[in-house]
Amino acid sequence: MKSNGVAEKQVEEKSTGRARGIDRVIALMEHLHSRRVPTRIADIARDTGTPRSTMYELVNTLVEARWLELRDGDGTVYFGPAMHYYGSDYLDSVDLIRKARVEVAHIAETVGETAQFCTLEGDKYLVVLNEPGRRMFRISSEIGIKVPIPWTASGRLLVDHLSADEILRFIPPEDFILPDGRRIAEDGFLEDIRRARTQGYVRTTALVDRFTTCLAAPVRDPAGRCIATICFVVPADTTEEAQQAMIDTLKASAERLSPGR
Amino acid sequence: MKSNGVAEKQVEEKSTGRARGIDRVIALMEHLHSRRVPTRIADIARDTGTPRSTMYELVNTLVEARWLELRDGDGTVYFGPAMHYYGSDYLDSVDLIRKARVEVAHIAETVGETAQFCTLEGDKYLVVLNEPGRRMFRISSEIGIKVPIPWTASGRLLVDHLSADEILRFIPPEDFILPDGRRIAEDGFLEDIRRARTQGYVRTTALVDRFTTCLAAPVRDPAGRCIATICFVVPADTTEEAQQAMIDTLKASAERLSPGR
DNA sequence: GACCGACGTCCGATATTTCGGACAAACGGT
DNA sequence: ACCGTTTGTCCGAAATATCGGACGTCGGTC
Numbered sequence: 001m002k003s004n005g006v007a008e009k010q011v012e013e014k015s016t017g018r019a020r021g022i023d024r025v026i027a028l029m030e031h032l033h034s035r036r037v038p039t040r041i042a043d044i045a046r047d048t049g050t051p052r053s054t055m056y057e058l059v060n061t062l063v064e065a066r067w068l069e070l071r072d073g074d075g076t077v078y079f080g081p082a083m084h085y086y087g088s089d090y091l092d093s094v095d096l097i098r099k100a101r102v103e104v105a106h107i108a109e110t111v112g113e114t115a116q117f118c119t120l121e122g123d124k125y126l127v128v129l130n131e132p133g134r135r136m137f138r139i140s141s142e143i144g145i146k147v148p149i150p151w152t153a154s155g156r157l158l159v160d161h162l163s164a165d166e167i168l169r170f171i172p173p174e175d176f177i178l179p180d181g182r183r184i185a186e187d188g189f190l191e192d193i194r195r196a197r198t199q200g201y202v203r204t205t206a207l208v209d210r211f212t213t214c215l216a217a218p219v220r221d222p223a224g225r226c227i228a229t230i231c232f233v234v235p236a237d238t239t240e241e242a243q244q245a246m247i248d249t250l251k252a253s254a255e256r257l258s259p260g261r
Numbered sequence: 262m263k264s265n266g267v268a269e270k271q272v273e274e275k276s277t278g279r280a281r282g283i284d285r286v287i288a289l290m291e292h293l294h295s296r297r298v299p300t301r302i303a304d305i306a307r308d309t310g311t312p313r314s315t316m317y318e319l320v321n322t323l324v325e326a327r328w329l330e331l332r333d334g335d336g337t338v339y340f341g342p343a344m345h346y347y348g349s350d351y352l353d354s355v356d357l358i359r360k361a362r363v364e365v366a367h368i369a370e371t372v373g374e375t376a377q378f379c380t381l382e383g384d385k386y387l388v389v390l391n392e393p394g395r396r397m398f399r400i401s402s403e404i405g406i407k408v409p410i411p412w413t414a415s416g417r418l419l420v421d422h423l424s425a426d427e428i429l430r431f432i433p434p435e436d437f438i439l440p441d442g443r444r445i446a447e448d449g450f451l452e453d454i455r456r457a458r459t460q461g462y463v464r465t466t467a468l469v470d471r472f473t474t475c476l477a478a479p480v481r482d483p484a485g486r487c488i489a490t491i492c493f494v495v496p497a498d499t500t501e502e503a504q505q506a507m508i509d510t511l512k513a514s515a516e517r518l519s520p521g522r
Numbered sequence: 523g524a525c526c527g528a529c530g531t532c533c534g535a536t537a538t539t540t541c542g543g544a545c546a547a548a549c550g551g552t
Numbered sequence: 553a554c555c556g557t558t559t560g561t562c563c564g565a566a567a568t569a570t571c572g573g574a575c576g577t578c579g580g581t582c
Contacts, residue, residue, distance in 0.1 A: 018537060018570065021283040022319065026326045033346055038354065042529070051571050056530065058283065065287045069351075075529075079351035081382075084389070085294055085405025087348025090330075090340035092402060093299065105392070109370040121342075128345070131366070141353060144346025279540065279567060303559070312541050317560065336559070 024050050024058055029079075033144065038076035096219075096228065096257065097128065103230060103253040104131045111246060114233040118154045118216075121146065123170055125155045128228075135235075148175030150184045153204040153214035154229035156192045160218070161225045164190050179208060201247050211236050215243060217250035222260035230254050285311050286319055290340075294405065299337035357480075357489065357518065358389065364491060364514040365392045372507060375494040379415045379477075382407065384431055386416045389489075396496075409436030411445045414465040414475035415490035417453045421479070422486045425451050440469060462508050472497050476504060478511035483521040491515050 027048040032039060045055035059077055062068040069080040091097050100117040108115040108131035117129035124146035132141070149155035149171050159167050168186060176184045196202045196218075205213045216231035230253050232246050288309040293300060306316035320338055323329040330341040352358050361378040369376040369392035378390035385407035393402070410416035410432050420428050429447060437445045457463045457479075466474045477492035491514050493507050 020539065021281055021569070022286055022322055024570090025283055025286075026322075026328070029343075029347060030326075033350060036350060040529090052529095053531085053572075054570055057570080061283055061287075065291075067287070071354075078354050079347050081351065081389075081405070082290075083344060084348035084351045086290060086340050087345035088391075088402065088404040089294060089297060090342065090345045093332075093339050102393070105366055105370065109366065128342075130349075132363070141349065143349040144342070281569065282539075285540090301559090313559095314542075314561085315540060318540085 019050075021054075021058060024048070024054060025062065028055070028058065028062075032078060038071040038078035040074075040076050044077075096259065099257055100129055100219075100228070100230065103257060104129045107230075107232075107249050107253055108133055111232065111249060113246070116154075116231050116233065117228060118152075118158075118231065119228045120149075120158045123149065123172060123175075125149050125152045125158065147208075148172075150176050150189055151178060151208045153202040153207075153216040154231050156189070156196050156202045156204075157216055157218040157226045157229050159226075160193050160197050167193070200251060203243070203247075205236050213238060213243070215246055215250060217247070217254035219254045219257045221258070228257070230257065280311075282315075282319060285309070285315060286323065289316070289319065289323075293339060299332040299339040301335075301337050305338070357520070360518055361390055361480075361489070361491065364518060365390045368491075368493075368510055368514055369394055372493065372510060374507070377492050377494065378489060379413070379419075379492065380489045381410075381419045384410065384433060384436075386410050386413045386419065408469075409433075411437050411450055412439060412469045414463040414468075414477040415492055417450070417457050417463045417465075418477055418479040418487045418490050420487075421454050421458050428454070461512060464504070464508075466497050474499060474504070476507055476511060478508070478515035480515045480518045482519070489518070491518065 028044055031044055031048050041055055041059055042052060045052045059068060063070060066080040066082040068077045071078050091101065104115045104117050113133035113135065115131050116127050118125060118127050126144065126146055127142050130141040130143050149159060159170065162170060167190065176186060178184065192202065201215065201217045203213065203215050213234050213236045214231055216229045218226040219228040219230060221227050230250055232250065289305055292305055292309050302316055302320055303313060306313045320329060324331060327341040327343040329338045332339050352362065365376045365378050374394035374396065376392050377388050379386060379388050387407055388403050391402035391404050410420060420431065423431060428451065437447060439445065453463065462476065462478045464474065464476050474495050474497045475492055477490045479487040480489040480491060482488050491511055493511065
């Protein structure tokens with residue numbers, strides 16, 4: 001069950017190609033999530049290595065349960081309302097996330113910029129909450145999509161409890177290569193982390209996206225370990241003055257979210 | 262797949278008690294959603310009519326996929342982060358809901374009261390989006406929980422495209438009985454609907470909860486049919502003046518959400 | 523109008539998953 | 553310390569869900 005670099009993942013190939021329905025369904029949902037777009041049944045079957053007849057059977061069952069929805073009438077399927085209901089139950093059940101929802105919504109509304117709440121999952125960075133700002137230019141929320149730690153501002157906070165050695169052992173080497181092929185220098189990265197520890201926030205500019213600046217502040221547990229971050233995603237040409245105000249906002253929010261103050 | 266009055270639902274009992282894993286999983290998730298609280302595996306097995314050994318097997322699989330999470334260490338399970346990711350994908354994929362999220366978040370933040378976005382599913386009323394206000398007294402969001410139409414303010418808008426006869430045929434008779442046993446008079450209900458059509462909003466007080474007032478405005482499709490509502494849930498002693506301001510806010514939001522203006 | 527590819531359904535065989543029950547460990551009350 | 557209850561794992565048997573492939577439709581292309 002380890003996530004290999006490749007996006008697509010055939011279902012476990014044991015001796016025969018036969019698999020349990022539930023494993024097929026998990027592969028199906030992961031596939032839809034990674035594509036993030038309504039997809040034709042035959043394509044899902046091919047890309048997940050599931051027999052076509054099996055996939056049709058399963059999709060029918062899931063559509064009936066509202067886990068999936070037939071879209072457009074062009075034969076594509078995508079997630080259905082049941083996933084939203086179950087997901088909301090999850091959000092409500094996790095104390096930190098429930099509080100973070102309030103903070104993120106509040107600062108996104110008052111500041112007017114996109115705000116996010118992020119954590120680590122394994123050795124990857126993950127957006128858990130995303131509230132778009134008034135500026136509606138970035139539509140794609142990347143909720144639940146794993147991203148290499150060095151690509152992000154928050155990532156520099158989320159590993160700051162580790163030593164330099166531990167950090168480099170923890171992050172897969174290939175994660176230092178940006179989507180455009182550039183390489184992030186490891187010592188610059190470690191220096192960012194050191195500076196962040198003393199400053200109490202991180203700023204990155206033009207990292208994965210040339211015209212975007214990220215501002216992030218750490219949510220820490222009572223032991224001082226960074227367990228999550230809250231951050232703004234803003235245009236790189238935002239004035240320094242405005243950015244400083246946002247940093248103060250983030251620090252205050254992050255402080256309120258840190259358990260045991 | 263009809264929802265009978267009884268909350269619990271054994272999995273399809275054909276000739277033998279045997280069922281597909283996927284059907285067991287659907288029953289499991291529905292059970293968790295209806296209980297809305299982390300639950301012990303053995304209890305889920307009993308309440309869904311699933312053999313214990315089968316349930317353990319399935320839960321292990323689902324925990325590994327992050328569909329479920331083991332909680333507390335007391336052997337209970339509940340929804341996991343994957344549900345949130347899939348649910349977010351669903352929200353982003355439905356145009357009206359994506360826009361409604363912005364409106365609901367905005368009015369909840371600016372007005373400071375709990376705002377919701379609601380639709381019909383079958384012959385039941387359903388909360389799709391819920392944004393708690395500053396007043397944090399009502400914790401329970403009821404997202405995805407089906408409620409009888411006559412119990413709600415929004416319900417009076419959502420059926421207003423039907424004639425009186427059609428309405429009474431559409432709503433199951435038992436749905437006119439409130440949780441406390443009181444009966445909602447059918448002609449009063451129909452009168453509410455008539456008035457709502459001309460006024461463009463609905464107000465109900467002390468319906469399902471003695472101290473709560475609901476204010477709702479209709480989102481209409483180009484044909485004028487009410488396809489959803491946006492509403493506030495406020496204390497019954499809110500001043501008339503404040504309520505009027507909220508009604509104006511709701512009408513404006515509902516207008517913005519109505520497709521094709 | 524014939525051909526080709528994609529879509530969706532159906533059916534029988536068999537590899538496999540579900541199921542029941544047994545078992546050990548952990549728990550908790552007296 | 554004793555005993556009844558609950559939790560979680562394991563195993564073999566057999567009921568059945570998955571799979572492959574065949575079939576009829578539909579639409580577009582030459």
